[in-house]
Amino acid sequence: MVHLHDDDAFEGFGTTLADREGFEVLSTTDTDAAVDRLGTEPVDCVVVACSAPGEWALRALRDVRGTDPDVPCLLLTAAPTVPVEVVDFDLTTVVRVDADAGPDGSTALARRVAEALDESHRTTGHERERQRLRQYESIVEGMTDVVYTVDESLVVTYTNDRALAYAEVPREAVVGRSIRALSEQMLVEEPQVDRFVAALERVITGETDSERLELELDLPCGLVVAGLRVTPLWTDGDDGPAGAVVISRDITDRVTRERTLKRQNERLDTFSSVVSHDLRAPLSVAHGNLDLARLDCAEGDFDAVEERLDAVERAHDRMDTLIDDLLTVARQGTRAENRSVVDIDALATESWTFVGSDAATLDADTGLAVHADESRLRQFFENLFRNSVEHGSTNSRPQAGDSVEHGSTGDGGDTAGDSSAAPDASVHVRVGALDGGDGFFVEDDGPGIPPDARETVFEGGYSTKSGGTGFGLMIVREIADTHGWDVTVTDGSRGGARFEVRGVQVESA
Incomplete structure (x- = not known):
């Protein structure tokens, strides 16, 4: 404990606490020394003792908080009233004492201070938990992904604002409702509902620690393909997951690109087939009839030559049509x-x-x-x-x-x-x-x-x-x-x- 005081009447109070309550105490009137101790070694609490809490006390508390914003602080004062700015100082407990008690303060006073420190520790723990929750909530609310949680009964217990913006519904229309009912309302196909619910159940029962799946949603903004990751929602107990956390990301653009690429590959396969087979056939017909036309010409059978050339022309027309159709299909590959x-x-x-x-x-x-x-x-x-x-x-x-x-x-x-x-x-x-x-x-x-x-x-x-x-x-x-x-x-x-x-x-x- 750091005991920081401005009055000689409180100088021996740290010794009293050390003797009666077992504290290791640094007692000083130097604020810089107290702050140095906070910055170099772990400190369980800081006691600031003064006759009348004024500028000195506020400055001392401010310096302590600037070094360690979470350390519990106790203000000892003999003043009948305390300025509101001191009372409102975060994580600061005020204890009024009799300055005349001095270093020979009674056991009751020491116990009172110890109890106040215990309460300050409990308050600090709760406050730290609240701060962590606020930090987590701030992080989740700042995400561009949709985040929500469900309990063991698959009822939504929390959702961030991003999810509400996508669905264009108020929070009360989501929180407290069954995930199956919401899925049936938003998912495009019934089998997807069963697949999603099954994934949630596997995570909650501990069968798996993570599930990934893609679902197609029918939302006010249109059809959206969502990539979901489902993980367990843990609590401080050892009874297993209390539910599941779902993080959902809009992957519509990515899926669209993948589908477009797949269609383009299929189109290339079709082109390869046509070029290697369909175009080769009329080309062979043209070559064959051209060779025969040369032979007929040499023999003077010009009627046969004309028939051969007509066949060549038809083969060329066939190839021309195939090429035109191929180009038309290729042009359709873009939006x-x-x-x-x-x-x-x-x-x-x-x-x-x-x-x-x-x-x-x-x-x-x-x-x-x-x-x-x-x-x-x-x-x-x-x-x-x-x-x-x-x-x-x-x-x-x-x-x-x-x-x-x-x-x-x-x-x-x-x-x-x-x-x-x-x-x-x-x-x-x-x-x-x-x-x-x-x-x-x-x-x-x-x-x-x-x-x-x-x-x-x-x-x-x-x-x-x-x-x-x-x-x-x-x-x-x-x-x-x-x-x-x-x-x-x-x-x-x-x-x-x-x-x-x-x-x-x-x-x-």
Whole structure:
């Protein structure tokens, strides 16, 4: 203990405490000496004794606090009143004593001081705990991550402000509620709720000391992919975790980049396949017919030469179409940033002029305008219209076992990029608005697409038609993806194929 005093009447009081209570006491009137002791050796408490607590006492307490802000302080004074600034000084206990007791102070006085010191220690311990809690809370509240805790019953006991900002709800709407109920409200898919609850239970029961998982949340700000880490919530007892701490970080951008990279890699795989196989086939046809044409020419069979050159031309057209489709797919790999408000009906009608035929008709009656890249949306319609026209006609309707990826119209390399083939029977195509108001559809009255092929048709290179590139509907999906839209296939209202596009930002045209 450091005994700092300004009055000779208190000089022997430190000796009294040392003799009766077993303290090791440094007794001094020099504030600098007391501060030096605090700075060099551990001190359990400081007793400041003075006749009347004024400037000297305040300065002494301030110097002590400046050196060790946590050390318990005891102020001994014979004054009947103490200035409020002394009473309010952090972690300072005031004890009034009789200055005349001097070094021969009674046992009762010594016991009183010891009790006051014990209370000061307890108060200091509680205050330190409160300070630590305030520090932890300040750290957690300053984090950019979402942090919350749950108890053993999986009820939320604490959440930081960041979590409330994401969910856009008041604290009382989260704290005290079951994590399962909150998860069912925010998580996109039911299986994720069970997976999250299971992770919490494994940590709380001590089966594991940490869990990591990714969840997709439907929040007011939109869909968010959260990366979660779950760890035990420990208390001072030895009964195991009292709950769990969840730290959640928004990883939407990272996951989006990973998914984009995955799509790009898949696209590269498709390109490799086309370059190594699909392009090689027509190239071999061209080379073979060119060699045969030379032989026919040498023999003077010019009719055969013309046939050979026609085959070469068809092979070149086939390669040209494949290259065009590959470039189109490659361009769709970037997000559609150049958007404007586009009248769907007007653009669909314009796109029809490049694809439609005398035997096919179009109705565009959505009454909608969308925020889209006009050039890409035109390609979107052209590929869907070409798909309907070529497969809705009699000469291209698939026979039993045929694929329905509408990328080809016949032998010799004609593909979805070639609208010259005239269908033998009419097909009607309609562009309309979805009932939910969040998108539009394109449907025809052709043969339709079987349920088991409705995902496969969007795969690059998928086509069982002779000469088909298999890129038409892949391009459709790529354009939808670059806009953040979702395109699916179902049955049309008149039995044909119906392509529904959702997630579109629409306006009345």
